[in-house]
Amino acid sequence: MRVAVLGAGVVGVSTAWQLLKDGHDVILVDRGQEAANFSSHANAGCVGAGFAMAWGSPRAFTTMRRSLRRRDHIVRLRPTLSPEFWRWVRRFRRECTAERAAANTTAMARLCAYSQGVLRDVIDETRVEFNRRADGLIYFFRDGENLARASAASQFMEDAGVRIEDVDGARVRALLGVSGNDDITGGLLAPEDESGDARLFTLALAERCREAGADIRLGTNVDQLIIEGGRVVAAQTSGGRIEADAFVVCLGVFSQALLRPLLRPFGLDLPIYPVKGYSATFPVRRDDSPPAIGGVDIDRGLAFAPFGDRLRMTRTLHFDGYRTSFRPSDFRKLYATARLAFPTGADYGQPTCWAGLRPMTPTGMPIIDRTPIDGLWLNAGQGNFGWTMAAGSARLLADLLATGETALPRTGLELAPA
Numbered sequence: 001m002r003v004a005v006l007g008a009g010v011v012g013v014s015t016a017w018q019l020l021k022d023g024h025d026v027i028l029v030d031r032g033q034e035a036a037n038f039s040s041h042a043n044a045g046c047v048g049a050g051f052a053m054a055w056g057s058p059r060a061f062t063t064m065r066r067s068l069r070r071r072d073h074i075v076r077l078r079p080t081l082s083p084e085f086w087r088w089v090r091r092f093r094r095e096c097t098a099e100r101a102a103a104n105t106t107a108m109a110r111l112c113a114y115s116q117g118v119l120r121d122v123i124d125e126t127r128v129e130f131n132r133r134a135d136g137l138i139y140f141f142r143d144g145e146n147l148a149r150a151s152a153a154s155q156f157m158e159d160a161g162v163r164i165e166d167v168d169g170a171r172v173r174a175l176l177g178v179s180g181n182d183d184i185t186g187g188l189l190a191p192e193d194e195s196g197d198a199r200l201f202t203l204a205l206a207e208r209c210r211e212a213g214a215d216i217r218l219g220t221n222v223d224q225l226i227i228e229g230g231r232v233v234a235a236q237t238s239g240g241r242i243e244a245d246a247f248v249v250c251l252g253v254f255s256q257a258l259l260r261p262l263l264r265p266f267g268l269d270l271p272i273y274p275v276k277g278y279s280a281t282f283p284v285r286r287d288d289s290p291p292a293i294g295g296v297d298i299d300r301g302l303a304f305a306p307f308g309d310r311l312r313m314t315r316t317l318h319f320d321g322y323r324t325s326f327r328p329s330d331f332r333k334l335y336a337t338a339r340l341a342f343p344t345g346a347d348y349g350q351p352t353c354w355a356g357l358r359p360m361t362p363t364g365m366p367i368i369d370r371t372p373i374d375g376l377w378l379n380a381g382q383g384n385f386g387w388t389m390a391a392g393s394a395r396l397l398a399d400l401l402a403t404g405e406t407a408l409p410r411t412g413l414e415l416a417p418a
Ligand SMILES: Cc1cc2nc3c(=O)[nH]c(=O)nc-3n(C[C@H](O)[C@H](O)[C@H](O)COP(=O)(O)OP(=O)(O)OC[C@H]3O[C@@H](n4cnc5c(N)ncnc54)[C@H](O)[C@@H]3O)c2cc1C
Pocket: 006, 007, 008, 009, 010, 011, 012, 029, 030, 031, 032, 035, 036, 037, 038, 039, 040, 041, 042, 043, 044, 045, 046, 047, 048, 220, 221, 222, 223, 250, 251, 252, 253, 254, 275, 276, 277, 278, 279, 303, 314, 315, 355, 356, 357, 358, 359, 380, 381, 382, 383, 384, 385, 386, 387, 388, 389
């Protein structure tokens, strides 16, 4: 079958790879000049199932309300009248019961763990290099109550097949290889979690796709899909018309813009909303001592991963529409937190700054499904776990397209009525 994959972020390129493995002819289209030019460009680098917690919980709205008062809060919210935002909030509110939080967290952890296995296969098949570290991630706490809550919730991860070890503050410091930080009370170690640079992975895998015969069209904007007789027959692009038997939309936060007019007549809507995050990458000098493994300083909202001679750190969940702009002040708290946690971790005077958008659904689960339009498929909305979920999401999509059967239950992954 000739399949056009729209979007060459980590999800689109991973999807292209799985489809090529299944023997399809693949065309991969992206408007950027290279793969991983948008949300997959400079994320935190954590391939982690160990803390795959759904955002929706009975405490979520209290956190959001608090964020309105403080500019440096982990969650930031720019007040908006955007109907798209308020539609998303209405659906998110439904996910904020204890029952929905448990179900969503279990489903997310299961997909993350499955995806880690598929990613390991992809690495074995392709030998791609991306500053990978496969020695676990540490999720640590300074607040004892938060640690106790997270430790109880880690049962959901374990039920989903994720290995978690409770560790005390001294062990956290030893794992990180840092001194100071005496206020760390303890943490959760996920020994099978990994880290690595998603952009390098995506670029290298795109190259393997090209070698395996994919027709990769960069600098090509998809303007619209052409439907004839209830079937998608072509994509109208800035580089002309692209015809295929199937089209898989992997456009991250932009999936909604392309699909909304097509899905509306069916009473369907894509509940994917952008949530901005800020990332800084610092050079590591010879005498610096970066954290030995990646992880998250949970109470300070700082995610980090060592990439050889670079240290990547990210912070903040900012509801700021589709803006990717940033100001120096957006990073002030990140720098301060980084210096506090890892005083000699890197050259903090030389940051490379970036802001990206997480394609968030209200449940935290992506939508991996066929649409009511023949030949039109969807693999988008991996949210704050898109790097972790990409390989597994790609395999699920390829299996669904080939056989209608998938290795994981379909519940939570379907396109649902608006
Ligand atoms: C600060 C931050 C930290 C994060 N940390 C982590 C982490 O540690 N671990 C983790 O698992 N996840 C993390 N994530 C989430 C992860 O980065 C995303 O979920 C993931 O990159 C989404 O990938 P994608 O391929 O769906 O989207 P994208 O990478 O955005 O790819 C979509 C592609 O579609 C293209 N496109 C869009 N519209 C069109 C069009 N009309 N025509 C042609 N091309 C188009 C874009 O150019 C883009 O390349 C983080 C995200 C952020 C912002």
